Each structure stands twice: as structure tokens, then as C-alpha cells.
Amino acid sequence: MLRLLDIEYYKLIHNKASRVLVLIYFILLSLISLFATIKFNIGPIKFHLAELGIFNFPYIWHFNTFVAAQLKFFLLLVIVSMVANEYSNKTIKQNLIDGLSKKEFILSKFYAVIALSLISTLFVFVVSLILGLIYSSYNELSIIFLDLEYLVAFFVKLLGFFSFGLFLGMLIKRSAFAVATMIVLFSVEFISYLVVSGYNKGTDLADTIYQFLPFKSMWNLIDEPGSRLSAVKEVAAQVGEDLSYDYAVHWYEIVIVLGWTALFVFLSYRLLKKRDL
Numbered sequence: 480m481l482r483l484l485d486i487e488y489y490k491l492i493h494n495k496a497s498r499v500l501v502l503i504y505f506i507l508l509s510l511i512s513l514f515a516t517i518k519f520n521i522g523p524i525k526f527h528l529a530e531l532g533i534f535n536f537p538y539i540w541h542f543n544t545f546v547a548a549q550l551k552f553f554l555l556l557v558i559v560s561m562v563a564n565e566y567s568n569k570t571i572k573q574n575l576i577d578g579l580s581k582k583e584f585i586l587s588k589f590y591a592v593i594a595l596s597l598i599s600t601l602f603v604f605v606v607s608l609i610l611g612l613i614y615s616s617y618n619e620l621s622i623i624f625l626d627l628e629y630l631v632a633f634f635v636k637l638l639g640f641f642s643f644g645l646f647l648g649m650l651i652k653r654s655a656f657a658v659a660t661m662i663v664l665f666s667v668e669f670i671s672y673l674v675v676s677g678y679n680k681g682t683d684l685a686d687t688i689y690q691f692l693p694f695k696s697m698w699n700l701i702d703e704p705g706s707r708l709s710a711v712k713e714v715a716a717q718v719g720e721d722l723s724y725d726y727a728v729h730w731y732e733i734v735i736v737l738g739w740t741a742l743f744v745f746l747s748y749r750l751l752k753k754r755d756l
Contacts, residue, residue: 480590483583483587484587484590484591486587487561487587487588487590487591487594488591490561490570491561491591494564496560497557497560497561500553500554500556500557501553501557503553504550504553504554504557505602507550507553508547508550508602508603508606509606511543511546511547511606511610512606512609512610532616534610534611534614534615535611535615535616536615536617536618536622536623536625537622537623537624537625537626538626538704539607539610539611539615540607540626540627540629540630541626541629541701541704541707541726543603543606543607543610544603544607544629544630544632544633544701545629545701545702545703545704547599547603547633548637548701551599551636551637551640554595554599554637555640555641555644555658556654556658557595558588558591558592558595558641558644558645558648559644559645559647559648559654559657559658560648560654561588561591561648562588562648562649562652562654562657563648563652563653563654564654566652567652571584581751582748584751585649585744585747585748585751588747589642589744589747592638592641592642592645593638595637596634596637596638596641597634599633599634599637600630600633600634600637603630603633604630608623611623628727629701629728631733632701632728632732632733633700635700635733635736635737635740636697636701636736638736638737639696639736639737639739639740639743640697642739642740642743642744643661643693643739643743644657644661645743646743646746646747646750647660647661649747649750650750664694665694668689668693669694672685672689672695675688675689690732691735693739696732696735696736696739697736697739699732700733701728702724702725702726704726707724707726
């Protein structure tokens with residue numbers, strides 16, 4: 480495993496575009512802390528975002544993982560380009576000639592996916608912990624480490640998303656077309672979800688069906704956190720809206736995404752195994 484990771488690290492560190500994308504990604508993750516400094520002064524209305532409780536434990540784990548997950552596109556470009564460059568630079572053929580099996584080649588890419596997902600999760604954990612210790616009104620250990628399942632959900636979400644990118648990179652062999660294909664597939668799934676929801680208002684039919692599809696299953700791992708804030712709930716209550724949702728991370732949602740992850744990796748291997756290089 481370490482040998483395969485060393486190979487991918489060497490390729491990544493010597494690719495300028497990938498280095499820049501990884502750097503941008505982690506810089507943007509760090510900028511989550513800027514939410515703590517944002518203050519609004521609109522006439523008589525004055526409020527500080529940090530004072531709304533977005534950095535309170537344990538809510539911060541939910542908020543930060545949700546926001547950080549929106550930035551995963553940058554690392555997707557890295558994953559897809561890692562695969563596409565193997566074909567454009569002919570390094571995939573050279574790796575196989577040098578004794579790397581096709582199974583090891585796919586595993587090396589998947590290990591890179593795991594490593595990037597894990598590093599991202601640890602980074603979000605550290606940033607969230609620091610912000611929480613500075614701004615949270617609750618600093619008891621039992622509260623600080625409550626709701627850490629959002630970090631697990633974040634890791635699984637990245638794992639599934641990047642594995643999808645790995646498969647599309649193997650299938651299409653061109654990074655731009657692979658990313659464009661993912662955007663098209665997302666659009667098709669999203670629009671069809673809206674259509675099914677529109678024709679079945681008042682039922683859970685759309686959610687029941689689409690929870691098993693790739694993008695919706697990944698989205699379900701971390702629900703939007705905005706409506707969970709006390710201030711938002713108070714405003715909603717005043718206009719007669721009930722925002723009592725289920726924000727928990729469910730085991731079956733994790734299993735669904737892990738199932739897609741396994742399928743994407745398996746299909747990537749089968750594709751490479753049958754392809755004439």
C-alpha cells in the first residue's frame with residue numbers, strides 16, 4: 480500500500496496544476512474561519528455571524544462539514560487529471576511494463592482517493608476544533624466531541640464523489656470531458672428529481688427512489704445546517720413554519736454511498752482489465 484501511495488505522491492507532487500488545485504482547496508477550507516469575522520451593519524440591523532452560534536459545539540461539526548463539502552470540486556479535478564494524465568503521458572503503459580499489475584494501478588489511484596479524503600477530513604476537524612474552542616459558548620468535553628459522525632459522513636461523501644471521478648476518468652480518459660460528464664449526470668439526476676417531486680407533491684416518493692442514486696445519496700449524508708440554527712427557527716416560528724427536520728447521519732445512507740464507491744472502483748478495474756492499452 481505504501482509503495483503504491485509513494486508512486487501517486489511522486490506523480491502528484493511533480494504535476495504543477497494538481498499542486499495548485501490542492502493548495503487552492505486547502506486555502507479555501509481555511510477561509511471557513513472568515514465566517515467568524517463577518518459582521519453585518521444594515522441600518523438598525525447589526526449582527527455578527529459568529530454570535531449566531533455557527534461555531535458552537537457541537538453544531539460546528541455539522542456546519543463546517545457541510546460548507547467544506549461544497550469545495551470538493553477542486554480535488555475532483557485533481558483525481559480526474561491524475562487518471563487522464565496517465566493516458567496522455569503514456570505513463571500507464573510504462574507502469575504496467577515496469578511490473579505494476581492493473582489491479583495495483585487501480586488500487587494506487589483508490590489509495591490516493593482515500594488519502595485525499597482522509598487528509599481533508601482531518602484538516603476540517605482541526606480547523607473546526609480551533610474555531611470552536613475560540614468562539615463556542617460550550618467547551619465541555621462531552622459537548623465538544625458530540626456529533627463527530629458528521630466528520631465520518633464528510634469522509635464517506637468525499638470518498639464516493641472522488642471514486643465517481645476516478646471511474647469517469649478511466650472511462651473517458653480526458654479530464655475536461657470527464658468533469659463535463661459528471662456535471663451533465665448531476666444535472667440530469669437533479670432535474671429528474673425535481674420533476675418526480677413536482678408530480679408527487681405531498682409524498683416521499685422522489686426521496687425514496689433517489690436516495691439510492693449517486694448524487695442524492697451523497698447529498699443525504701450531510702443535510703443543510705442553516706435551518707438548525709435557533710435564530711432561524713425563531714424567525715420561522717413567527718411566520719408559522721415548522722423547521723423540525725431529521726439532521727442525523729444515518730448508517731444506511733453511509734452504506735449506500737460506500738456501495739457506490741465499491742461499484743465505481745470495481746468498474747474502473749474491469750474497464751482497465753478489458754481495455755487494450
